[in-house]
Amino acid sequence: MDIQHLKNIAQRLMSGDKGLLAMDESLGTCNKRFEALGIPQTEEYRRKYRQLIVTTPHLEESISGAILFDETIYQKTDEGVSFLNLLEYKGIIPGIKVDEGSVPLAAFPDEKITEGLDGLRHRLEVYYSLGIRFAKWRAVIKIDKGIPTKACVRINAITLALYAALCQEADIVPIVEPEVLMDGDHTMEQCAQVTQDVLKEIFNALYEQRVYLEGMILKPNMVVPGLDCKVQNDVEEIAEATISCFLKVVPAAVGGIAFLSGGQSYQLASERLNMMHLRFGQLMPWPLTFSFSRAIQQPTLELWKGEDQNIGAAQKMLAHRASCNSDARRGEYSRAMETF
Ligand code: 13P
Numbered sequence: 033m034d035i036q037h038l039k040n041i042a043q044r045l046m047s048g049d050k051g052l053l054a055m056d057e058s059l060g061t062c063n064k065r066f067e068a069l070g071i072p073q074t075e076e077y078r079r080k081y082r083q084l085i086v087t088t089p090h091l092e093e094s095i096s097g098a099i100l101f102d103e104t105i106y107q108k109t110d111e112g113v114s115f116l117n118l119l120e121y122k123g124i125i126p127g128i129k130v131d132e133g134s135v136p137l138a139a140f141p142d143e144k145i146t147e148g149l150d151g152l153r154h155r156l157e158v159y160y161s162l163g164i165r166f167a168k169w170r171a172v173i174k175i176d177k178g179i180p181t182k183a184c185v186r187i188n189a190i191t192l193a194l195y196a197a198l199c200q201e202a203d204i205v206p207i208v209e210p211e212v213l214m215d216g217d218h219t220m221e222q223c224a225q226v227t228q229d230v231l232k233e234i235f236n237a238l239y240e241q242r243v244y245l246e247g248m249i250l251k252p253n254m255v256v257p258g259l260d261c262k263v264q265n266d267v268e269e270i271a272e273a274t275i276s277c278f279l280k281v282v283p284a285a286v287g288g289i290a291f292l293s294g295g296q297s298y299q300l301a302s303e304r305l306n307m308m309h310l311r312f313g314q315l316m317p318w319p320l321t322f323s324f325s326r327a328i329q330q331p332t333l334e335l336w337k338g339e340d341q342n343i344g345a346a347q348k349m350l351a352h353r354a355s356c357n358s359d360a361r362r363g364e365y366s367r368a369m370e371t372f
Contacts, residue, residue: 034203038247041165041205042287045125045249046319049358050096052207052290054325055085056129056168058101071338079107084336085329086115088347094358097125099168099207099323105159116163127166127207128159130195134172143184144172146191149198156202166205168251169195173210175218175226175258185233193237196248206243207290207323209251210234214295216258220265224255224273231281245285251323252278253294254304267300271307275316284317291320293327298353299367301327306360313363321361328353 045052057065062081063073071077082104085091098119105128108114119126132148146169156167171188173180192208199206212227231252238245255273257264265273278289293301305322322328331353336346359365 033200033244035244035247037203038200038205038244039287041125042247042249045097045166045205046288046290046321047096049361050094051321051354051357051361052097052099052127052323053085053091053095053328053354054099054168054292054323055082055104055329056099056101057325058129058133059103060133062101065333066338069333069337071336075103077338078103080338081333081336082107082115083109084332084343084346085350086118088350090351091354092122092124094351094354095124097127097166099127099129099166101129105162105164120163125165126163127168128164129170130155130159130167130199131169134170137184137187140179140181140184142174142176143179143181144174145184145187146171149191149194152195152198153202156198156204160202160204164204166207166249167195167199168207168209170209170211170251173212173226173230175212175216175222180226180230185230189230189233189237192234193241193243196238196243197241200244200247205247205249205287207249207251208234208238209292210253211292211294212253214253214256214259217260217262218258219261219263220255220257220270220273223253223257224277227253227255228277228281231278235281235283245283246287249287250282250289251292252289254291254296254301256294256296256304259295267303267307268311270304271311274304275308275312278318279315282318286318288319288321290323293322293324296327298324298327298330299370302356302360302365303367305357306363306365309361309363322357324357328357
Protein backbone atom coordinates (compact mmCIF):
# COMPACT_ATOMS: atom_id res chain seq x y z
CA MET A 33 0.00 0.00 0.00
CA ASP A 34 1.53 3.28 -1.17
CA ILE A 35 0.04 5.97 1.05
CA GLN A 36 1.50 8.88 -0.90
CA HIS A 37 0.13 7.51 -4.18
CA LEU A 38 -3.35 7.11 -2.66
CA LYS A 39 -3.27 10.64 -1.30
CA ASN A 40 -2.09 12.05 -4.65
CA ILE A 41 -4.89 10.33 -6.57
CA ALA A 42 -7.52 11.51 -4.07
CA GLN A 43 -6.15 15.05 -4.33
CA ARG A 44 -6.18 14.95 -8.14
CA LEU A 45 -9.78 13.74 -8.12
CA MET A 46 -10.81 16.61 -5.87
CA SER A 47 -8.59 19.26 -7.45
CA GLY A 48 -9.57 22.73 -8.68
CA ASP A 49 -13.23 23.19 -9.53
CA LYS A 50 -13.65 19.76 -11.01
CA GLY A 51 -15.84 16.83 -10.01
CA LEU A 52 -16.51 13.23 -10.94
CA LEU A 53 -18.75 11.80 -13.60
CA ALA A 54 -20.53 8.61 -12.56
CA MET A 55 -21.09 6.61 -15.76
CA ASP A 56 -21.07 3.23 -14.05
CA GLU A 57 -24.72 2.28 -14.41
CA SER A 58 -25.06 -1.47 -14.17
CA LEU A 59 -26.55 -3.38 -17.11
CA GLY A 60 -29.97 -3.36 -15.44
CA THR A 61 -29.98 0.36 -14.64
CA CYS A 62 -28.56 1.40 -18.01
CA ASN A 63 -31.08 -0.76 -19.86
CA LYS A 64 -33.94 0.65 -17.79
CA ARG A 65 -32.93 4.22 -18.72
CA PHE A 66 -32.56 3.23 -22.39
CA GLU A 67 -35.93 1.48 -22.39
CA ALA A 68 -37.70 4.60 -21.07
CA LEU A 69 -36.43 6.52 -24.12
CA GLY A 70 -36.92 3.77 -26.70
CA ILE A 71 -33.18 3.15 -27.11
CA PRO A 72 -32.24 -0.48 -27.95
CA GLN A 73 -30.88 -2.27 -24.87
CA THR A 74 -27.86 -3.92 -26.45
CA GLU A 75 -24.15 -3.95 -25.72
CA GLU A 76 -23.53 -1.99 -28.94
CA TYR A 77 -25.89 0.82 -27.91
CA ARG A 78 -24.32 0.96 -24.47
CA ARG A 79 -20.92 1.23 -26.21
CA LYS A 80 -22.20 3.99 -28.50
CA TYR A 81 -23.57 5.93 -25.54
CA ARG A 82 -20.40 5.61 -23.50
CA GLN A 83 -18.40 6.59 -26.60
CA LEU A 84 -20.52 9.74 -26.83
CA ILE A 85 -19.55 10.55 -23.25
CA VAL A 86 -15.82 9.86 -23.38
CA THR A 87 -15.37 11.71 -26.69
CA THR A 88 -17.23 14.84 -25.51
CA PRO A 89 -15.08 17.90 -26.23
CA HIS A 90 -14.02 19.94 -23.17
CA LEU A 91 -15.31 17.35 -20.68
CA GLU A 92 -11.88 17.25 -19.02
CA GLU A 93 -12.21 20.95 -18.12
CA SER A 94 -14.84 20.09 -15.49
CA ILE A 95 -14.33 16.38 -14.85
CA SER A 96 -11.34 14.93 -12.98
CA GLY A 97 -12.41 11.29 -12.90
CA ALA A 98 -14.99 9.00 -14.47
CA ILE A 99 -16.49 5.97 -12.73
CA LEU A 100 -16.97 3.17 -15.25
CA PHE A 101 -18.80 -0.14 -15.31
CA ASP A 102 -16.85 -3.37 -15.95
CA GLU A 103 -18.24 -3.79 -19.50
CA THR A 104 -17.12 -0.26 -20.45
CA ILE A 105 -13.45 -0.62 -19.57
CA TYR A 106 -12.94 -3.18 -22.35
CA GLN A 107 -14.81 -1.16 -24.99
CA LYS A 108 -13.31 0.96 -27.77
CA THR A 109 -14.30 3.87 -30.00
CA ASP A 110 -15.33 3.32 -33.64
CA GLU A 111 -11.67 4.03 -34.50
CA GLY A 112 -10.46 1.28 -32.15
CA VAL A 113 -9.14 3.48 -29.34
CA SER A 114 -9.81 2.00 -25.91
CA PHE A 115 -12.04 4.16 -23.71
CA LEU A 116 -9.51 3.82 -20.89
CA ASN A 117 -6.68 5.17 -23.07
CA LEU A 118 -8.84 8.01 -24.30
CA LEU A 119 -9.76 9.08 -20.76
CA GLU A 120 -6.12 8.90 -19.66
CA TYR A 121 -5.08 10.97 -22.69
CA LYS A 122 -7.60 13.64 -21.68
CA GLY A 123 -6.32 13.63 -18.10
CA ILE A 124 -9.53 12.09 -16.71
CA ILE A 125 -8.68 9.43 -14.12
CA PRO A 126 -10.57 6.17 -14.76
CA GLY A 127 -12.36 4.49 -11.87
CA ILE A 128 -14.59 1.44 -11.57
CA LYS A 129 -17.73 0.34 -9.75
CA VAL A 130 -16.73 -2.86 -7.95
CA ASP A 131 -19.83 -3.67 -5.95
CA GLU A 132 -22.19 -6.22 -7.44
CA GLY A 133 -25.41 -4.51 -6.44
CA SER A 134 -27.66 -4.69 -3.41
CA VAL A 135 -29.78 -7.67 -2.36
CA PRO A 136 -32.32 -8.18 0.44
CA LEU A 137 -30.72 -8.39 3.88
CA ALA A 138 -31.66 -11.76 5.38
CA ALA A 139 -34.13 -11.46 8.27
CA PHE A 140 -34.63 -7.72 7.72
CA PRO A 141 -37.58 -7.08 5.38
CA ASP A 142 -37.16 -4.05 3.10
CA GLU A 143 -33.47 -3.56 3.93
CA LYS A 144 -30.49 -4.23 1.69
CA ILE A 145 -26.89 -5.36 1.84
CA THR A 146 -24.43 -4.81 -0.98
CA GLU A 147 -22.62 -7.82 -2.47
CA GLY A 148 -19.24 -8.13 -4.16
CA LEU A 149 -16.52 -8.85 -1.59
CA ASP A 150 -15.83 -12.42 -2.83
CA GLY A 151 -12.85 -12.36 -5.17
CA LEU A 152 -12.53 -8.58 -4.84
CA ARG A 153 -8.79 -8.68 -4.01
CA HIS A 154 -8.07 -10.39 -7.34
CA ARG A 155 -10.41 -8.13 -9.33
CA LEU A 156 -8.72 -5.04 -7.88
CA GLU A 157 -5.29 -6.34 -8.93
CA VAL A 158 -6.54 -6.83 -12.48
CA TYR A 159 -8.19 -3.39 -12.55
CA TYR A 160 -5.02 -1.70 -11.31
CA SER A 161 -2.98 -3.38 -14.04
CA LEU A 162 -5.45 -1.99 -16.60
CA GLY A 163 -4.93 1.59 -15.35
CA ILE A 164 -7.87 1.95 -12.95
CA ARG A 165 -6.89 4.20 -10.05
CA PHE A 166 -10.05 4.46 -7.96
CA ALA A 167 -13.16 2.39 -7.19
CA LYS A 168 -16.70 2.78 -5.94
CA TRP A 169 -18.99 0.74 -3.68
CA ARG A 170 -22.57 1.82 -2.97
CA ALA A 171 -24.56 0.85 0.11
CA VAL A 172 -28.29 1.58 0.11
CA ILE A 173 -30.19 2.74 3.19
CA LYS A 174 -33.94 3.24 3.14
CA ILE A 175 -35.95 5.35 5.59
CA ASP A 176 -39.37 3.98 6.53
CA LYS A 177 -41.32 2.86 9.58
CA GLY A 178 -38.77 1.20 11.89
CA ILE A 179 -35.95 1.28 9.35
CA PRO A 180 -33.06 1.58 8.92
CA THR A 181 -32.28 -0.86 11.72
CA LYS A 182 -29.01 -0.72 13.62
CA ALA A 183 -28.12 -4.15 12.21
CA CYS A 184 -28.54 -2.99 8.61
CA VAL A 185 -26.47 0.15 9.15
CA ARG A 186 -23.73 -1.79 10.93
CA ILE A 187 -23.36 -4.56 8.36
CA ASN A 188 -23.26 -2.08 5.49
CA ALA A 189 -20.65 0.00 7.34
CA ILE A 190 -18.44 -3.05 7.98
CA THR A 191 -18.78 -4.14 4.35
CA LEU A 192 -17.83 -0.67 3.10
CA ALA A 193 -14.81 -0.61 5.42
CA LEU A 194 -13.57 -4.00 4.26
CA TYR A 195 -14.00 -2.95 0.61
CA ALA A 196 -12.09 0.29 1.31
CA ALA A 197 -9.21 -1.55 2.99
CA LEU A 198 -8.95 -4.00 0.07
CA CYS A 199 -8.85 -1.10 -2.39
CA GLN A 200 -6.07 0.67 -0.52
CA GLU A 201 -4.08 -2.56 -0.29
CA ALA A 202 -4.23 -2.58 -4.11
CA ASP A 203 -3.25 1.15 -4.33
CA ILE A 204 -6.74 2.03 -5.51
CA VAL A 205 -8.55 4.99 -3.91
CA PRO A 206 -11.91 3.82 -2.52
CA ILE A 207 -15.01 5.90 -2.94
CA VAL A 208 -17.24 5.03 -0.02
CA GLU A 209 -20.85 5.59 -1.04
CA PRO A 210 -23.62 5.25 1.52
CA GLU A 211 -26.84 6.40 -0.12
CA VAL A 212 -29.77 7.29 2.12
CA LEU A 213 -32.56 7.09 -0.44
CA MET A 214 -34.92 9.97 -1.23
CA ASP A 215 -37.87 7.58 -1.66
CA GLY A 216 -40.62 8.08 0.92
CA ASP A 217 -42.34 10.85 2.86
CA HIS A 218 -39.73 11.37 5.59
CA THR A 219 -38.71 14.89 6.55
CA MET A 220 -35.37 16.61 6.01
CA GLU A 221 -34.77 16.33 9.76
CA GLN A 222 -35.27 12.55 9.63
CA CYS A 223 -32.86 12.34 6.71
CA ALA A 224 -30.33 14.40 8.69
CA GLN A 225 -30.56 12.05 11.68
CA VAL A 226 -30.27 8.87 9.60
CA THR A 227 -27.42 10.29 7.48
CA GLN A 228 -25.57 11.29 10.62
CA ASP A 229 -26.05 7.86 12.26
CA VAL A 230 -24.96 6.07 9.08
CA LEU A 231 -21.84 8.20 8.61
CA LYS A 232 -20.90 7.80 12.27
CA GLU A 233 -21.11 4.02 11.98
CA ILE A 234 -19.13 4.08 8.72
CA PHE A 235 -16.29 6.19 10.07
CA ASN A 236 -16.08 3.96 13.16
CA ALA A 237 -15.80 0.93 10.89
CA LEU A 238 -13.25 2.65 8.60
CA TYR A 239 -11.16 3.54 11.64
CA GLU A 240 -11.27 0.01 13.02
CA GLN A 241 -10.40 -1.39 9.60
CA ARG A 242 -7.34 0.95 9.46
CA VAL A 243 -8.47 2.74 6.34
CA TYR A 244 -6.25 5.69 5.45
CA LEU A 245 -8.71 8.60 5.40
CA GLU A 246 -6.59 10.97 3.28
CA GLY A 247 -6.59 8.30 0.56
CA MET A 248 -10.37 7.84 0.31
CA ILE A 249 -13.37 9.86 -0.85
CA LEU A 250 -16.84 9.89 0.70
CA LYS A 251 -19.77 9.90 -1.73
CA PRO A 252 -22.87 10.71 0.33
CA ASN A 253 -26.43 11.86 -0.31
CA MET A 254 -27.36 15.46 0.40
CA VAL A 255 -29.65 15.90 3.41
CA VAL A 256 -33.04 16.34 1.74
CA PRO A 257 -36.69 15.56 2.52
CA GLY A 258 -38.24 12.44 0.98
CA LEU A 259 -39.72 12.91 -2.49
CA ASP A 260 -43.25 12.49 -1.04
CA CYS A 261 -42.72 14.70 2.01
CA LYS A 262 -45.23 17.57 2.18
CA VAL A 263 -42.56 20.03 3.29
CA GLN A 264 -39.94 20.53 0.59
CA ASN A 265 -37.23 22.67 2.18
CA ASP A 266 -35.57 25.47 0.28
CA VAL A 267 -32.04 25.39 -1.09
CA GLU A 268 -30.56 27.27 1.83
CA GLU A 269 -32.10 24.98 4.47
CA ILE A 270 -30.83 21.92 2.63
CA ALA A 271 -27.33 23.35 2.28
CA GLU A 272 -27.25 24.15 5.99
CA ALA A 273 -28.65 20.77 7.10
CA THR A 274 -26.16 18.92 4.89
CA ILE A 275 -23.05 20.80 5.93
CA SER A 276 -23.90 20.82 9.63
CA CYS A 277 -24.47 17.04 9.48
CA PHE A 278 -21.06 16.45 7.83
CA LEU A 279 -19.25 18.81 10.21
CA LYS A 280 -20.42 16.60 13.08
CA VAL A 281 -19.33 13.24 11.69
CA VAL A 282 -16.92 13.45 8.72
CA PRO A 283 -13.28 13.71 9.88
CA ALA A 284 -11.32 16.62 8.43
CA ALA A 285 -8.64 14.18 7.20
CA VAL A 286 -10.94 12.65 4.57
CA GLY A 287 -9.61 13.20 1.02
CA GLY A 288 -12.87 14.78 -0.07
CA ILE A 289 -16.62 14.59 -0.33
CA ALA A 290 -18.31 14.10 -3.72
CA PHE A 291 -22.11 13.98 -3.78
CA LEU A 292 -24.37 11.55 -5.57
CA SER A 293 -27.46 13.21 -7.06
CA GLY A 294 -29.91 10.49 -6.01
CA GLY A 295 -32.85 11.49 -8.21
CA GLN A 296 -32.88 15.26 -7.55
CA SER A 297 -33.54 17.37 -10.64
CA TYR A 298 -30.31 18.46 -12.25
CA GLN A 299 -31.03 22.13 -11.50
CA LEU A 300 -31.66 21.46 -7.80
CA ALA A 301 -28.55 19.30 -7.47
CA SER A 302 -26.43 22.16 -8.87
CA GLU A 303 -28.23 24.86 -6.86
CA ARG A 304 -27.77 22.98 -3.60
CA LEU A 305 -24.08 22.30 -4.20
CA ASN A 306 -23.69 25.95 -5.16
CA MET A 307 -25.37 27.15 -1.94
CA MET A 308 -23.14 24.95 0.21
CA HIS A 309 -20.10 26.69 -1.26
CA LEU A 310 -21.63 30.13 -1.19
CA ARG A 311 -22.77 29.98 2.44
CA PHE A 312 -20.36 27.53 4.07
CA GLY A 313 -17.28 27.48 1.83
CA GLN A 314 -15.07 28.95 4.56
CA LEU A 315 -16.20 26.45 7.19
CA MET A 316 -15.50 23.26 5.33
CA PRO A 317 -12.33 21.32 6.17
CA TRP A 318 -12.69 18.98 3.14
CA PRO A 319 -12.92 19.67 -0.60
CA LEU A 320 -16.59 19.29 -1.59
CA THR A 321 -17.69 18.44 -5.12
CA PHE A 322 -20.05 16.35 -7.25
CA SER A 323 -20.01 12.76 -8.47
CA PHE A 324 -23.32 12.81 -10.30
CA SER A 325 -24.76 10.36 -12.76
CA ARG A 326 -28.36 11.43 -13.47
CA ALA A 327 -27.87 15.12 -12.66
CA ILE A 328 -25.23 15.30 -15.40
CA GLN A 329 -26.31 12.63 -17.83
CA GLN A 330 -30.12 12.60 -17.92
CA PRO A 331 -30.64 15.61 -20.24
CA THR A 332 -27.87 14.27 -22.48
CA LEU A 333 -29.50 10.87 -22.79
CA GLU A 334 -32.86 12.52 -23.56
CA LEU A 335 -31.26 14.52 -26.39
CA TRP A 336 -29.34 11.58 -27.84
CA LYS A 337 -32.21 9.04 -27.92
CA GLY A 338 -29.91 6.53 -29.61
CA GLU A 339 -29.69 8.59 -32.86
CA ASP A 340 -26.34 9.44 -34.47
CA GLN A 341 -27.58 12.82 -35.72
CA ASN A 342 -28.15 13.93 -32.09
CA ILE A 343 -24.61 13.19 -30.86
CA GLY A 344 -23.33 16.77 -31.26
CA ALA A 345 -26.22 18.35 -29.31
CA ALA A 346 -26.08 15.66 -26.64
CA GLN A 347 -22.33 16.19 -26.16
CA LYS A 348 -22.81 19.95 -25.84
CA MET A 349 -25.39 19.32 -23.12
CA LEU A 350 -23.06 16.93 -21.30
CA ALA A 351 -20.18 19.44 -21.30
CA HIS A 352 -22.63 22.16 -20.23
CA ARG A 353 -24.02 20.19 -17.27
CA ALA A 354 -20.52 19.23 -16.15
CA SER A 355 -19.44 22.84 -16.37
CA CYS A 356 -22.54 24.07 -14.44
CA ASN A 357 -21.55 21.80 -11.58
CA SER A 358 -18.00 23.04 -11.74
CA ASP A 359 -19.44 26.58 -11.47
CA ALA A 360 -21.48 25.39 -8.46
CA ARG A 361 -18.26 24.27 -6.82
CA ARG A 362 -17.09 27.88 -7.03
CA GLY A 363 -20.46 29.18 -5.80
CA GLU A 364 -21.06 30.78 -9.22
CA TYR A 365 -23.96 28.71 -10.57
CA SER A 366 -27.42 30.10 -11.23
CA ARG A 367 -30.50 28.57 -12.84
CA ALA A 368 -30.30 31.23 -15.58
CA MET A 369 -27.31 29.31 -16.98
CA GLU A 370 -29.65 26.50 -18.00
CA THR A 371 -31.16 28.45 -20.89
CA PHE A 372 -28.24 27.49 -23.04
P1 13P B 1 -26.88 9.52 -9.21
O1 13P B 1 -26.09 10.79 -9.26
O2 13P B 1 -27.79 9.33 -10.39
O3 13P B 1 -27.55 9.30 -7.89
O4 13P B 1 -25.84 8.33 -9.35
C1 13P B 1 -24.68 8.37 -8.59
C2 13P B 1 -24.16 7.02 -8.44
O5 13P B 1 -23.01 6.78 -8.68
C3 13P B 1 -25.06 5.97 -7.95
O6 13P B 1 -24.31 4.92 -7.44
